[in-house]
Amino acid sequence: MALERGARRLFAVDERAAAFGLYVGQKATDAVALVPELATADADPAADGTALTVLCDWCRRFSPAVAMDPPDGLFLDITGADHLWGGERPMMDDLVGRLAVNGLFARAAIAGTPGAAWAAAHFGACATIIAPDAEAESLAPLPIHALRLEAATAAQVMRLGLTTVGRLASLPRDQITRRFGPAVVLRLDQALGRAREALTFRHPPNPWFARLVFAEPISTSEDLARVARDIALELSGRLEAEGKGARRFDLVFHRLDGRSQSLAIGLCLPGRDAVAITRLFLPLLERVDPGFGVETVTLAAEDVESIIQRQAAFDGSRTTAVQETVAPFIDRLTNRLGEDAVWRAEAWPSHVPERAVARRPALSPPRGTGWDPGRPRPLRLFRDPQAIEAVAPVPDDPPIFFRWRGRPHRVRRAEGPERLAEEWWRHPFEAADPARARDYYRVEDEDGARFWLFRAGLYGADAHPKWWLHGLFG
Amino acid sequence: MSREARLEIMRRKIAAIEAGGAPARAVLAFGDPRIDGVFPAGGLPLGRWHEAAGEGLEIETAVAAAAFVAALIAPLAARGEIVWVMRRDDLYAPGLSGLGFPAESLIQVMARDEAEAQGVLEDALGCAGVAAAVGEVDEIGLTAGRRLQLACERHGGAGFIIRRRPFGGRSGGGAAGSAAATRWKVASAPSQPAPGEPGLGPPRWRVTLERCRGGRPGAWIMEKSDGADRLRLVADLGDRQLETPQPLRLAG
Numbered sequence: 197m198a199l200e201r202g203a204r205r206l207f208a209v210d211e212r213a214a215a216f217g218l219y220v221g222q223k224a225t226d227a228v229a230l231v232p233e234l235a236t237a238d239a240d241p242a243a244d245g246t247a248l249t250v251l252c253d254w255c256r257r258f259s260p261a262v263a264m265d266p267p268d269g270l271f272l273d274i275t276g277a278d279h280l281w282g283g284e285r286p287m288m289d290d291l292v293g294r295l296a297v298n299g300l301f302a303r304a305a306i307a308g309t310p311g312a313a314w315a316a317a318h319f320g321a322c323a324t325i326i327a328p329d330a331e332a333e334s335l336a337p338l339p340i341h342a343l344r345l346e347a348a349t350a351a352q353v354m355r356l357g358l359t360t361v362g363r364l365a366s367l368p369r370d371q372i373t374r375r376f377g378p379a380v381v382l383r384l385d386q387a388l389g390r391a392r393e394a395l396t397f398r399h400p401p402n403p404w405f406a407r408l409v410f411a412e413p414i415s416t417s418e419d420l421a422r423v424a425r426d427i428a429l430e431l432s433g434r435l436e437a438e439g440k441g442a443r444r445f446d447l448v449f450h451r452l453d454g455r456s457q458s459l460a461i462g463l464c465l466p467g468r469d470a471v472a473i474t475r476l477f478l479p480l481l482e483r484v485d486p487g488f489g490v491e492t493v494t495l496a497a498e499d500v501e502s503i504i505q506r507q508a509a510f511d512g513s514r515t516t517a518v519q520e521t522v523a524p525f526i527d528r529l530t531n532r533l534g535e536d537a538v539w540r541a542e543a544w545p546s547h548v549p550e551r552a553v554a555r556r557p558a559l560s561p562p563r564g565t566g567w568d569p570g571r572p573r574p575l576r577l578f579r580d581p582q583a584i585e586a587v588a589p590v591p592d593d594p595p596i597f598f599r600w601r602g603r604p605h606r607v608r609r610a611e612g613p614e615r616l617a618e619e620w621w622r623h624p625f626e627a628a629d630p631a632r633a634r635d636y637y638r639v640e641d642e643d644g645a646r647f648w649l650f651r652a653g654l655y656g657a658d659a660h661p662k663w664w665l666h667g668l669f670g
Numbered sequence: 671m672s673r674e675a676r677l678e679i680m681r682r683k684i685a686a687i688e689a690g691g692a693p694a695r696a697v698l699a700f701g702d703p704r705i706d707g708v709f710p711a712g713g714l715p716l717g718r719w720h721e722a723a724g725e726g727l728e729i730e731t732a733v734a735a736a737a738f739v740a741a742l743i744a745p746l747a748a749r750g751e752i753v754w755v756m757r758r759d760d761l762y763a764p765g766l767s768g769l770g771f772p773a774e775s776l777i778q779v780m781a782r783d784e785a786e787a788q789g790v791l792e793d794a795l796g797c798a799g800v801a802a803a804v805g806e807v808d809e810i811g812l813t814a815g816r817r818l819q820l821a822c823e824r825h826g827g828a829g830f831i832i833r834r835r836p837f838g839g840r841s842g843g844g845a846a847g848s849a850a851a852t853r854w855k856v857a858s859a860p861s862q863p864a865p866g867e868p869g870l871g872p873p874r875w876r877v878t879l880e881r882c883r884g885g886r887p888g889a890w891i892m893e894k895s896d897g898a899d900r901l902r903l904v905a906d907l908g909d910r911q912l913e914t915p916q917p918l919r920l921a922g
Contacts, residue, residue, distance in 0.1 A: 521799035522751050522777075528793060529779060537780040541763030541773055553763050558777050566767060566774060569896075573764035575737050603727070608860060611869035640870050644858035645734075667762060670737015670769065670858070670873055 207239035252398050254454050257492050263395035311387030315342035331388045336362025343383040404497035406431040413489025425474040427495040432470040441466030442497035450492040461531045464559040465523045476531050526558045574648040574667025586663035591655040594637040605641040612637030702903045710884035718851035719818050719829030725857050732834035735856040738875045739830050740771045741894040743802050747772045750801030753794040755779045755787050795821035806834040815849030853881040
């Protein structure tokens with residue numbers, strides 16, 4: 197039930213309630229008056245959405261390309277997948293049967309276009325399969341709502357007596373457009389295959405996909421490890437046959453209870469070595485909860501690209517060899533620690549110290565020009581400058597004494613200032629303030645410890661700039 | 671067999687035992703006989719791991735030790751990759767670059783805890799293309815140290831442990847037993863600019879070699895001049911390391 201237009205109304209009815217003549221949108225009081233023993237529950241659209249997402253993931257066992265059609269539909273692109281079940285009919289029966297076993301009533305249809313399949317599933321006979329090029333006659337007897345029109349448009353079309361798709365399709369196109377707007381013609385064309393429709397697949401379709409189904413569900417960790425190797429061997433064989441390698445591998449365990457758990461690994465160089473891929477998956481297998489057992493395993497390769505058989509150059513032999521020995525190590529690290537935990541530094545053209553370093557993936561070629569050796573920079577840079585108490589002659593001298601973390605430091609030598617202003621072009625112009633400039637000093641205390649201090653702002657009539665410690669030199 | 675020949679064989683055996691059973695490997699020479707002379711093989715042995723620590727509160731930032739290690743191993747970058755494992759993300763590449771270290775080719779790794787940092791170090795050193803791995807960790811236990819040693823021996827990579835305590839954390843205890851080939855104590859030393867020049871001179875460190883397997887301890891003041899590819903010996907503190915900072919003034 198949901199609150200709608202000021203009254204509690206039925207949001208959805210099941211088969212038996214429909215048999216009593218209850219319908220969606222009926223007032224709850226009316227419904228209870230008709231059927232006193234009616235069991236009701238509050239509608240929860242968020243939970244419905246989550247359930248649809250779970251169902252969408254579950255459907256990946258049938259096809260890698262599954263699109264959601266909220267609130268209650270799913271599109272599966274089964275192009276090239278139906279032969280695994282021995283045809284379209286067995287595949288649809290399997291899908292509907294499995295859903296029924298889990299207590300879900302589903303209507304399914306197979307057609308050459310998403311629009312025709314939608315119409316047949318919602319308004320056609322049960323489990324329709326529309327042959328290619330037969331969309332027009334199959335849809336003709338269906339009501340106009342089968343075209344996925346907006347409610348207002350559909351009502352307008354109905355008012356003119358165009359109750360079925362066939363009647364609407366028999367009108368000249370320009371008249372339909374003039375009366376009802378372009379959306380009606382577009383929907384008609386999409387259903388009949390005259391216009392293409394882009395579905396947003398939850399997982400992009402991927403030809404690099406392998407699948408293993410088990411007669412008996414598996415659950416022990418040894419079995420999981422073994423199937424991970426088996427499926428990697430299968431996919432890597434196909435990759436090798438075509439001279440390809442992939443940078444990402446997605447291993448999904450489909451459990452008996454319909455949930456699926458996916459593991460992903462990434463490689464910094466495209467690869468297809470089944471042993472190496474399995475080795476990267478093995479530590480992740482602990483995270484898999486097999487529940488009552490796993491019945492299907494799928495492995496998808498993404499970012500597939502051609503592997504060029506590299507040959508060590510005479511002069512560049514070291515780089516190739518190093519890349520080949522270091523790449524597996526980088527892969528192990530990125531998969532264990534995360535992608536942002538391994539990097540190389542790269543110069544970034546900015547004078548602001550925090551922004552002067554960019555990170556690049558560990559195996560990408562260097563392209564930076566390095567940092568200006570004329571500007572000494574500390575070895576350790578604090579992410580947040582630390583406040584210090586400093587004694588410095590006004591207006592522009594380095595401090596002669598400062599206290600950091602409770603310890604006094606008497607400055608023996610100093611260098612500076614190096615004035616760094618903010619990057620005013622990154623903010624609205626009015627927000628720029630010259631008082632935010634920093635004067636950096638490099639100072640050395642009596643023990644030889646070297647610090648990078650700055651004074652934020654300038655001494656003014658009533659301004660007392662603060663001192664900060666931003667980094668330490670070795 | 672003559673007595674001399676037999677003695678020579680025994681000497682070699684003892685040297686091999688002292689070297690930890692591994693055959694003699696390449697060394698990283700300082701290029702100054704006063705430093706290289708204390709090592710059994712005439713330089714810092716590669717295929718081993720070494721430990722460097724700061725003093726006092728410095729162990730929380732470990733900046734002098736890190737700078738010294740970076741300046742020391744810069745020549746190793748030509749032999750392979752260098753990996754730097756840390757737990758706090760405050761290593762600043764332009765600063766490394768200023769010490770003559772090729773910061774843009776350094777692989778930096780952020781570990782979440784001690785065990786992970788040690789695991790990454792081991793993994794890095796077991797990899798043929800890695801010439802050196804530096805880890806900023808609190809403490810290396812005996813077992814972990816032995817594992818690290820085995821990883822170093824596999825491909826002759828050099829390991830460097832920079833002792834660093836997390837900010838505000840408790841110390842993991844002293845450096846009691848350790849499998850390190852050498853143990854260094856590094857502190858900053860006052861710099862000396864060229865005569866007549868204002869400002870700061872090139873960085874200097876007061877370096878104490880506290881422990882050296884098969885060699886002698888020592889203490890020096892070293893400097894990394896701009897443009898030089900090696901550390902320069904400024905003063906040999908020799909056995910006077912336990913005295914008051916008298917030699918420092920001589921050096922400065």
